[in-house]
Amino acid sequence: MVYGHSLKNLWYLSPDVTFLNHGSFGLTPKSVLEYSHALEKKIDSQPLDFFLEEYFPLINKAAAELASFIGAEQESLVFVENACTAANTVINYLSSVLAPQSEILYINHIYLAVNNALKHLGKHSNLVIKELPIAFPIESDEQIIELVRQAINSNTKALFLDHVSSATALIFPIEGIVKLCNENGIFSVIDGAHAPGMLDLNISDIKPDFYFGNAHKWLFAPKGCAFLYVAQKFRDEIHPLVISNFYENGYNAEFAWIGTRQPSSWLSIVEALKFYKTNGDRNIRDYNRNLCLRARNLICDELHIDKPSPDAMIGSIASLPFPYQCILDSNEVYHLRKYFRENFKIEIMFSYFDNKMYFRFSSNIYNEITDYERLVAAFTKYGESK
Ligand SMILES: Cc1ncc(COP(=O)(O)O)c(C=O)c1O
Structure with missing residues (x-):
């Protein structure tokens, strides 16, 4: 090729x-957009049949294909609109389970919108939001892991960091950092907005608690196609930001139905993966x-x-x-x-x-x-x- x-x-x-600037919003190939538009036409040819009979099997198939691509089991992955939605979903969950005065640490390279969501949480809860400053230029992965090691204390309960940062465009050593979190009972929350399609990704090897990524950046999916991975032990406790018809029907069903919406970008992941694989x-x-x-x-x-x-x-x-x-x-x-x-x-x-x-x-x-x-x-x- x-x-x-x-x-x-x-x-x-x-x-x-x-x-x-492929990084900001991605670019969707013609073939994937055409697939997505054809799907929208099909949905409107018989919406009742589609949503009541076909939608759930199709979304499960789409989730299975994406999960296999990122090295995760199908049940661990749900679709969301974008990385920001996933970040806010996890923040919402953490705010409901963390004890007052627990500390949420974040690395200063995180994306502005996620930083804002944490700032908002800090203003409206009694959780402590703390920044870990890591200077740029940077010398090595080890330097970052060491700074994280020094920054965590017995009150640190969650850590937010990017897999690939936005402004500084760095790949963070998430394997080592997640390991540190797991050893210290700290929720690890990884913003992998840029990772799927850019990096070799195997979430099962990394073992984070929460990992989210955009398929609309480097995986060529239509805009509005992103995923959230949640470790098994938290799947019964986390809920989408929009509580809808399938409340308490299980993690996958709840996230798959957040009210009526256009599902074409999520379902087009199969065509985006086909494009990605066919092209190398x-x-x-x-x-x-x-x-x-x-x-x-x-x-x-x-x-x-x-x-x-x-x-x-x-x-x-x-x-x-x-x-x-x-x-x-x-x-x-x-x-x-x-x-x-x-x-x-x-x-x-x-x-x-x-x-x-x-x-x-x-x-x-x-x-x-x-x-x-x-x-x-x-x-x-x-x-x-x-
Ligand atoms: C690291 C990171 N997180 C989150 C986002 C936000 O992605 P979205 O706008 O799809 O929510 C971006 C966007 O570039 C990003 O670079």
Whole structure:
């Protein structure tokens, strides 16, 4: 299978854009969107038959296929709209079982929305929400595990962290951290929004308490397709945020029915997995990661940027410090993105973390190294214009 620009027409992507931000919202291939739309038409041809007879067997089949892909048993996995819904579901559960003054620890690299949900919990409960700051640049996995080890105490009852962080684009050593949590009776909550399709994922090996991920990012599913994994011992106690018809009918049934909604994005996971497997499966992950590392080397060399993390912590997104002076706020993030889009026809993400501006680029099977050469040229022009 030859990857690169010749594959771009498998998506509806504008041909004139160098697309280096697969990470924010993903991209759904034409074939998967067509499958999803066909399903919507079928549902409306006879909605009663569909929802009363066909829906549950189909959702179970979809869950089984996704579970097998991420190394989990079918019963452990339920579909949710997105990673944010999953995070709030787990937070809701924790708020109902943790004793007052219990501490929830989170690593400062977590996604803003999940951080906000924890902040909200802190304001409206008597739980203690504590940040564990981990500096970026970072040297190694061991450094992170050691910082977590030092930060936990007898009052720490839950830990939130990302498998692949958003602003800093780092793969966190979740295996070692989950092990620490399991040894210390701490709920481990892993936000794997970027992991399925980017990393080799085997949840049964990792043994977290809660793990959620998006299929609409790197697995090519339609937007609104995400999953929540819950360890067996908590499945009878956790409930969806929307309590509906199947309350207390078991974890899988409760989450499968949260009121009437369009189920096409969840059910299209079977077509997204087919696309992913037909187009290379592991080869996709390898191509994307190798290209991302090559791109990072190229950009760092050409723009004289020091790499802020070892190669081992990089998947198919990478964040580097923005090499020019700028204002540090969300308006600037917005303006920079727009500037690169409008002036150079390049889509990349900007973000700020710990008082520094970063830019994040992605690699996927429709990219080639020339895309990053264009990015370097754009940065150089931007620098000259300042
Ligand atoms: C680490 C992480 N968590 C959560 C999210 C939120 O995903 P969603 O918008 O699908 O809820 C993102 C989005 O990029 C993310 O990077």
